[in-house]
Amino acid sequence: xxxxTQTPKFQVLxxxxxxxxxxxxxxxxxxxxWYRQDPGMGLRLIHYSVGAGITDQGxxxxxxxxxxxxxxxxxxxxxxAAPSQTSVYFCxxxxxxxxxxxxxxxxxEGSRLTVL
Amino acid sequence: xxxxxQPNSMESNEEEPVHLPCNHSTISGTDYxxxxxxxxxxxxxxVIHGLTSNVNNRMASLAIAEDRKSSTLILHRATLRDAxxxxxxxxxxxxxxxxxxxxxTTLQVKP
Numbered sequence: 001x002x003x004x005t006q007t008p009k010f011q012v013l014x015x016x017x018x019x020x021x022x023x024x025x026x027x028x029x030x031x032x033x034w035y036r037q038d039p040g041m042g043l044r045l046i047h048y049s050v051g052a053g054i055t056d057q058g059x060x061x062x063x064x065x066x067x068x069x070x071x072x073x074x075x076x077x078x079x080x081a082a083p084s085q086t087s088v089y090f091c092x093x094x095x096x097x098x099x100x101x102x103x104x105x106x107x108x109e110g111s112r113l114t115v116l
Numbered sequence: 117x118x119x120x121x122q123p124n125s126m127e128s129n130e131e132e133p134v135h136l137p138c139n140h141s142t143i144s145g146t147d148y149x150x151x152x153x154x155x156x157x158x159x160x161x162x163v164i165h166g167l168t169s170n171v172n173n174r175m176a177s178l179a180i181a182e183d184r185k186s187s188t189l190i191l192h193r194a195t196l197r198d199a200x201x202x203x204x205x206x207x208x209x210x211x212x213x214x215x216x217x218x219x220x221t222t223l224q225v226k227p
Contacts, residue, residue: 033214043217050212090159097213105215107159
């Protein structure tokens with residue numbers, strides 16, 4: 001049981017490049033989400049999904065796209081990277097609250113992205 | 117989305133109890149109160165959650181006010197490893213259940 005796996009752990013991009021941050025979970029969780037955390041700041045929700053085929057925007061969605069074609073995977077795409085997207089990105093998942101009143105969110109180890 | 121308010125920082129001495137407060141005056145009846153903590157250079161981890169009654173687990177206790185407009189996370193004996201940012205978050209049972217993190221409380225533990 002690997003939990004929540006994020007790849008890559010580190011990435012350096014040039015302005016304008018595109019890339020995809022991968023997130024996979026093996027716990028059959030319905031809910032998945034992406035956060036970004038800038039230095040010295042709290043986590044901000046980018047996008048989230050309550051199940052395969054369903055996604056929605058969080059607090060800071062601009063510049064990011066997501067899709068959820070399977071229960072296990074929730075990739076985050078940066079279409080045209082900007083220096084303002086330099087951050088640490090965390091993927092998190094949980095059972096839906098309808099299935100478990102715990103709703104404990106499990107986090108990946110993070111992906112550190114630098115945009116030059 | 118209902119918001120939470122926490123002090124920016126708190127200090128504690130090692131081996132002493134710590135009470136971390138959280139105000140959530142606009143909480144709805146279907147909001148669960150969740151606490152997470154983030155150790156330096158790590159992702160957040162779940163600590164405890166509750167709805168109406170006080171809760172205990174191996175990590176901490178959660179005391180919830182009778183009107184549910186505030187709660188307190190209690191670490192019974194702080195250790196140096198408990199130095200972290202603690203987040204109090206509301207999660208709506210009847211909604212999408214998205215979690216919005218605030219700034220949290222940075223807890224310093226002095227030896």
